Amino acid sequence: xxxxxxxxxxxxxxxxxxxxxxxxxxxxxxxxxxxxxxxxxxxxxxxxxxxxxxxxxxxxxxxxxxxxxxxxxxxxxxxxxxxxxxxxxxxxxxxxxxxxxxxxxxxxx
Amino acid sequence: xxxxxxxxxxxxxxxxxxxxxxxxxxxxxxxxxxxxxxxxxxxxxxxxxxxxxxxxxxxxxxxxxxxxxxxxxxxxxxxxxxxxxxxxxxxxxxxxxxxxxxxxxxxxxxxxxxxxxxxxx
Numbered sequence: 001x002x003x004x005x006x007x008x009x010x011x012x013x014x015x016x017x018x019x020x021x022x023x024x025x026x027x028x029x030x031x032x033x034x035x036x037x038x039x040x041x042x043x044x045x046x047x048x049x050x051x052x053x054x055x056x057x058x059x060x061x062x063x064x065x066x067x068x069x070x071x072x073x074x075x076x077x078x079x080x081x082x083x084x085x086x087x088x089x090x091x092x093x094x095x096x097x098x099x100x101x102x103x104x105x106x107x108x109x
Numbered sequence: 110x111x112x113x114x115x116x117x118x119x120x121x122x123x124x125x126x127x128x129x130x131x132x133x134x135x136x137x138x139x140x141x142x143x144x145x146x147x148x149x150x151x152x153x154x155x156x157x158x159x160x161x162x163x164x165x166x167x168x169x170x171x172x173x174x175x176x177x178x179x180x181x182x183x184x185x186x187x188x189x190x191x192x193x194x195x196x197x198x199x200x201x202x203x204x205x206x207x208x209x210x211x212x213x214x215x216x217x218x219x220x221x222x223x224x225x226x227x228x229x230x
Contacts, residue, residue, distance in 0.1 A: 001171060031214070034214035034215045034216075036215075036216055036217060038154075038217075040154075045204055045220040045221065045222055045223055046146075046154065046204075046217075046220055047220075048216060048217055048218050048219075048220075051213065051214060051215070051216030052211075052213030052214035052215075052216070053213070053214075055211075055213045055214075055216075057216075057218060089153065089154050091154075091156070091217070093215070097156060097159075097168055097169075097170055097171075098144075098156040098159075099156065100146075100153060100154040100155060100156060101153070102153045103153045103154070
């Protein structure tokens with residue numbers, strides 16, 4: 001059973017930059033894992049942000065970007081806004097099915 | 110406008126069954142893979158099952174294989190999840206979502222608001 005690991009929590013100052021990562025227990029994450037990133041606020045469904053490593057949906061703010069970094073999928077927020085305080089989840093395909101990471105709670109402080 | 114509206118959740122005793130539904134509108138439902146994702150109270154997201162547009166292939170997480178069945182009605186534009194042999198740990202918000210695909214890969218773009226399934230005696 002693949003385990004996908006994210007930082008449990010991160011804190012960033014308004015206007016700052018932060019990178020969230022997503023690692024697979026099976027090895028280095030590549031484009032073949034079709035990494036997706038989602039933002040979720042309390043009481044709401046997830047909102048899609050990034051897919052295919054670095055592709056944005058039409059509604060994704062420009063300050064969000066995706067990449068591969070050191071064998072992991074990464075989500076970078078540049079010029080963080082107070083409204084970016086949320087839980088962030090990555091999703092990977094492991095060849096048998098899809099696995100979500102445990103989520104990163106991002107605090108903007 | 111793409112809309113996904115789940116229904117059918119409720120309180121069920123351990124060992125019981127339920128069928129939850131997702132009504133789709135605003136897109137050609139029969140052309141898309143669909144999925145169920147759940148979220149236990151205070152916990153993270155868990156992928157549950159996928160179904161092909163023609164329903165000929167279905168894929169399940171190990172945690173629900175043999176107990177849950179995903180299905181769809183492309184005439185009624187509806188997605189279903191039959192959940193049986195329910196356990197306390199199946200208590201969660203169940204979301205339906207749409208899969209999209211382009212040259213860069215697969216993505217879950219639209220999500221419903223979710224329906225709550227509570228398993229308790």
